[in-house]
Amino acid sequence: MGVGKSIIRLDSVEKVTGKTLYVEDIKMSNMLYAKVFRSPVAYGKIKNLDLELAKKVPGVKGIFTYKDVPGKNIIHVIYDDQIFLASDFVKYPGQPIAVIAANSEEACKEAIKKIKLEIEELEPLLDFEKSKNNSIKLYGDDNIFCKYHIDHGNMDIINDSDLISISDSYYTQHQEHAYIEPQGAVVYWEDNTLTIRGSMQAPFYVQQAVTEVLNMKKSRVRVIQQMTGGAFGGKEDVPNIVCSQAAICAYHLRQPVKIIYNREEDMQTMSKRHPARTDITLWADKTGKFVAVKGYYLENAGAFATLTPAVLYRGTIHLSGPYNIENVDVIGEAVATNTAPNGAYRGFGSPQTIFAMESIIDQMAEKLNMDPADIRQKNLLKLGDRTCTNQVLEDSVGLLEAFDKCIDESDYYNKIKEFKEYNNVSDNIKKGIGVSAVYYGVGLGDAGKHMSRAAGTAKIDGDGSVTVSVGVVDMGQGMRTVAAQMAAEFLGILEDNIVVSQVDTSRVLDSGPTVASRGTITAGWGILKALNKIKKRIHKFLEEKFNEKFEDIHYKDGKVLFGNHEESYFDVIKWATDKKLTLHAAALHIPPECSFDEHGQGDAYYTYAWGANVVETEVNTRTGEVKIIKATCAHDVGKAVNPREVKGQIMGGSLQGLGYGLMENMQVSSQGKFLTNNFSTYTIPTACDYPEWNPIIVEEKYPKGPYGAKGFAEQPLMGMAPALTNSIYNACGGRIKNIPAIPERVLESIRGKE
Amino acid sequence: MIIHIKFKVNGVDYDIKTENNKRLLDVLRDDLRLTGTKEGCGIGECGACTIIMDGEAVNSCMVLAGRANNTEIMTVEGLEKDGELSTLQDNFVKMGAVQCGFCTPGMLMSAKALLMKNPDPTVEEIKEAIAGNLCRCTGYTQIVEAIKKTGEENR
Ligand code: FES
Ligand code: FES
Numbered sequence: 076m077g078v079g080k081s082i083i084r085l086d087s088v089e090k091v092t093g094k095t096l097y098v099e100d101i102k103m104s105n106m107l108y109a110k111v112f113r114s115p116v117a118y119g120k121i122k123n124l125d126l127e128l129a130k131k132v133p134g135v136k137g138i139f140t141y142k143d144v145p146g147k148n149i150i151h152v153i154y155d156d157q158i159f160l161a162s163d164f165v166k167y168p169g170q171p172i173a174v175i176a177a178n179s180e181e182a183c184k185e186a187i188k189k190i191k192l193e194i195e196e197l198e199p200l201l202d203f204e205k206s207k208n209n210s211i212k213l214y215g216d217d218n219i220f221c222k223y224h225i226d227h228g229n230m231d232i233i234n235d236s237d238l239i240s241i242s243d244s245y246y247t248q249h250q251e252h253a254y255i256e257p258q259g260a261v262v263y264w265e266d267n268t269l270t271i272r273g274s275m276q277a278p279f280y281v282q283q284a285v286t287e288v289l290n291m292k293k294s295r296v297r298v299i300q301q302m303t304g305g306a307f308g309g310k311e312d313v314p315n316i317v318c319s320q321a322a323i324c325a326y327h328l329r330q331p332v333k334i335i336y337n338r339e340e341d342m343q344t345m346s347k348r349h350p351a352r353t354d355i356t357l358w359a360d361k362t363g364k365f366v367a368v369k370g371y372y373l374e375n376a377g378a379f380a381t382l383t384p385a386v387l388y389r390g391t392i393h394l395s396g397p398y399n400i401e402n403v404d405v406i407g408e409a410v411a412t413n414t415a416p417n418g419a420y421r422g423f424g425s426p427q428t429i430f431a432m433e434s435i436i437d438q439m440a441e442k443l444n445m446d447p448a449d450i451r452q453k454n455l456l457k458l459g460d461r462t463c464t465n466q467v468l469e470d471s472v473g474l475l476e477a478f479d480k481c482i483d484e485s486d487y488y489n490k491i492k493e494f495k496e497y498n499n500v501s502d503n504i505k506k507g508i509g510v511s512a513v514y515y516g517v518g519l520g521d522a523g524k525h526m527s528r529a530a531g532t533a534k535i536d537g538d539g540s541v542t543v544s545v546g547v548v549d550m551g552q553g554m555r556t557v558a559a560q561m562a563a564e565f566l567g568i569l570e571d572n573i574v575v576s577q578v579d580t581s582r583v584l585d586s587g588p589t590v591a592s593r594g595t596i597t598a599g600w601g602i603l604k605a606l607n608k609i610k611k612r613i614h615k616f617l618e619e620k621f622n623e624k625f626e627d628i629h630y631k632d633g634k635v636l637f638g639n640h641e642e643s644y645f646d647v648i649k650w651a652t653d654k655k656l657t658l659h660a661a662a663l664h665i666p667p668e669c670s671f672d673e674h675g676q677g678d679a680y681y682t683y684a685w686g687a688n689v690v691e692t693e694v695n696t697r698t699g700e701v702k703i704i705k706a707t708c709a710h711d712v713g714k715a716v717n718p719r720e721v722k723g724q725i726m727g728g729s730l731q732g733l734g735y736g737l738m739e740n741m742q743v744s745s746q747g748k749f750l751t752n753n754f755s756t757y758t759i760p761t762a763c764d765y766p767e768w769n770p771i772i773v774e775e776k777y778p779k780g781p782y783g784a785k786g787f788a789e790q791p792l793m794g795m796a797p798a799l800t801n802s803i804y805n806a807c808g809g810r811i812k813n814i815p816a817i818p819e820r821v822l823e824s825i826r827g828k829e
Numbered sequence: 830m831i832i833h834i835k836f837k838v839n840g841v842d843y844d845i846k847t848e849n850n851k852r853l854l855d856v857l858r859d860d861l862r863l864t865g866t867k868e869g870c871g872i873g874e875c876g877a878c879t880i881i882m883d884g885e886a887v888n889s890c891m892v893l894a895g896r897a898n899n900t901e902i903m904t905v906e907g908l909e910k911d912g913e914l915s916t917l918q919d920n921f922v923k924m925g926a927v928q929c930g931f932c933t934p935g936m937l938m939s940a941k942a943l944l945m946k947n948p949d950p951t952v953e954e955i956k957e958a959i960a961g962n963l964c965r966c967t968g969y970t971q972i973v974e975a976i977k978k979t980g981e982e983n984r
Binding site for chain 2: 550553725730
């Protein structure tokens with residue numbers, strides 16, 4: 076019971092029996108199906124759209140275009156630049172133009188075939204490295220959506236001729252979330268309220284987006300987060316689009332409408348991790364102390380800004396890594412291309428820059444003839460140090476502990492020796508070991524501070540059972556279980572007394588999106604603060620009842636302990652209920668303020684998670700194939716509310732990172748389409764690909780977090796690609812500067828060194 | 830065209846009329862309202878729709894309804910015995926093999942089909958049996974361990 080215990084997930088029994096209802100499982104009477112008619116080209120001007128024949132297809136109930144949008148024809152995210160249904164121009168392949176509602180999916184498909192679109196195809200801009208100031212103008216004058224600059228210390232120091240420097244450029248590709256449940260929603264009217272059930276991470280975003288598109292009162296748009304089959308960032312902002320598509324049909328037709336994307340449509344049109352190039356130069360002194368770093372991070376944002384400003388913020392700040400470097404000059408820029416808009420994906424812009432920094436560190440180590448782990452160890456951030464944004468680390472810096480544990484438990488130094496000996500005699504199979512260190516700014520940071528809030532409610536019924544709510548969702552990560560554990564701990568009772576409500580905007584309070592590894596901390600803050608209000612009333616009630624003052628009241632093992640009294644929790648609640656004490660409360664917690672000035676200086680995030688990874692590989696130098704043998708991943712999470720689930724996040728996240736580094740290879744055609752739009756061409760790790768895991772939990776408590784917890788679940792992904800490629804280098808001497816490390820590239824990198 | 834299918838699903842005899850172009854997945858989910866079986870890709874690549882047909886794990890999105898005639902089928906809804914979780918399900922729950930749960934029904938059916946033929950499989954045999962079932966959440970180890978443990982308990 077309670078915090079720190081690996082209780083079973085509260086939703087797992089329903090899930091193993093097949094009873095859990097996901098969006099695709101909802102069926103309503105009179106329900107219609109919706110499908111989207113999309114742009115066939117990457118860039119073009121719509122000349123004419125003829126729907127007449129399509130409308131006559133039997134079963135079709137309505138076809139809706141921009142002309143039918145009662146509100147703004149915009150999907151609001153950060154900037155208002157994303158068009159809901161294209162009216163004049165289309166800017167990426169698959170951009171929505173019309174939505175068809177019919178009484179069967181077949182009828183929708185038939186109607187799509189009958190829509191006549193006349194479009195003037197324009198030359199698309201696909202190469203993001205050529206986007207800036209290109210004559211093809213997709214955004215403003217220069218195609219730059221946003222830019223950040225971190226200017227820390229004084230870069231004049233690089234003129235010191237005793238410093239050793241090394242520069243390089245690194246490329247990273249699109250990454251597809253590959254949640255196994257595709258995007259979907261069901262929208263219907265209930266009580267004169269447009270009700271949306273969808274697979275999503277941010278119901279309050281959806282509510283806002285649909286409100287604007289349909290020009291409704293926000294309270295008349297009700298969004299319920301249906302059990303969500305994986306998200307990883309891929310259901311942060313894009314459900315705004317999916318839900319609006321079904322919503323416009325239901326709005327006009329007053330009938331339930333279901334939309335489920337098929338896999339190809341999902342992969343073709345939904346957000347991905349931003350492809351990027353990172354140019355980096357690192358300066359160190361002869362002892363391996365990092366002195367300065369200069370970076371330029373260029374992100375391909377795709378056709379619209381969507382979440383890019385926030386994604387770029389994180390990637391720029393995380394470029395210089397968890398190291399104490401006094402002089403940092405980093406510029407991040409995101410540019411437009413005629414490809415699907417890129418957005419949030421676990422790590423949120425940071426895996427790209429981390430790949431660059433963690434690779435260049437290994438190159439520096441080699442130049443200085445140092446071990447890659449030693450050079451990192453020497454530079455890791457410690458309590459009291461300053462980050463690249465000049466933020467003083469005041470608490471919860473478990474980096475050194477995570478790093479040392481990772482190195483120890485992976486038996487790193489012995490393996491370095493052992494593998495060297497092995498490789499000397501082995502013909503074409505070479506073994507390698509690689510390391511990376513990472514940190515993760517928890518929460519939305521300065522870029523998202525307007526949404527940073529935690530609002531909870533709590534209600535204790537007369538029988539002592541408790542219902543709590545907070546506006547963050549469970550998308551498979553286990554948020555509701557962890558929230559129940561914290562509430563149970565707080566009241567000293569078992570989790571089976573606690574119900575954590577499903578997020579429903581009509582009854583749960585806006586706590587911002589469930590992103591940025593902020594679920595645990597947000598849930599804890601909101602729920603515990605609400606419960607604490609009730610506890611205070613109970614305190615006063617008990618003092619009056621016993622006519623005594625009590626310093627503290629403790630809730631433990633189903634008992635309430637105060638003064639010399641020890642009473643059953645359930646009796647106390649019954650007494651309080653009988654006296655009509657208010658046993659419900661709502662509370663709002665505002666997390667610590669973040670800041671970021673024009674020099675990129677300030678308290679960028681309220682706290683940080685820390686981690687280190689060691690990856691062992693076997694490289695076949697004849698075929699270029701890489702086998703991942705073992706991964707040791709240590710993460711400082713503040714406090715593991717449920718250690719088993721924390722380890723689940725470590726292993727699952729790390730495998731996504733290994734997939735990113737090794738095999739996930741999104742291919743874009745010369746027309747801007749994704750050629751790899753299903754699981755046979757876009758391959759993700761299977762049960763035959765995962766390594767032996769050693770997930771390690773480090774708990775350096777965050778004093779301002781609930782029970783010392785912070786957040787971390789994005790971090791496991793972030794440093795895996797460079798740990799992998801560093802391991803490949805250690806095995807065969809081939810330096811991968813462009814992930815994924817597919818066999819051709821591995822072979823090329825081996826040839827390159829010769 | 831309407832066809833007639835007689836088959837047994839989770840021990841219950843069915844005799845239904847349905848469209849010949851329907852996939853078995855749709856028959857189970859729409860006609861029988863057994864929605865535990867999931868659709869993740871519709872083209873035989875993710876394994877979310879795995880069911881057991883005459884003892885073999887198959888992707889029900891790749892099977893036309895007509896082929897189900899005279900077969901015996903088991904879906905995730907058939908795993909419980911008298912309202913109690915089977916050992917396999919229980920081990921999935923206890924060992925953290927479930928996160929978002931969307932891959933879980935298919936994963937369970939591939940595991941069950943393996944255990945029916947090979948009651949105490951090795952880790953390699955398990956990996957092979959679930960190689961067609963994608964899970965994006967867990968990192969797989971917990972799933973493999975849950976199946977392994979179920980096998981050991983069969984000894
Ligand atoms: S839905 Fe059948 S294999 Fe993916
Ligand atoms: S638990 Fe989410 S896909 Fe496996």
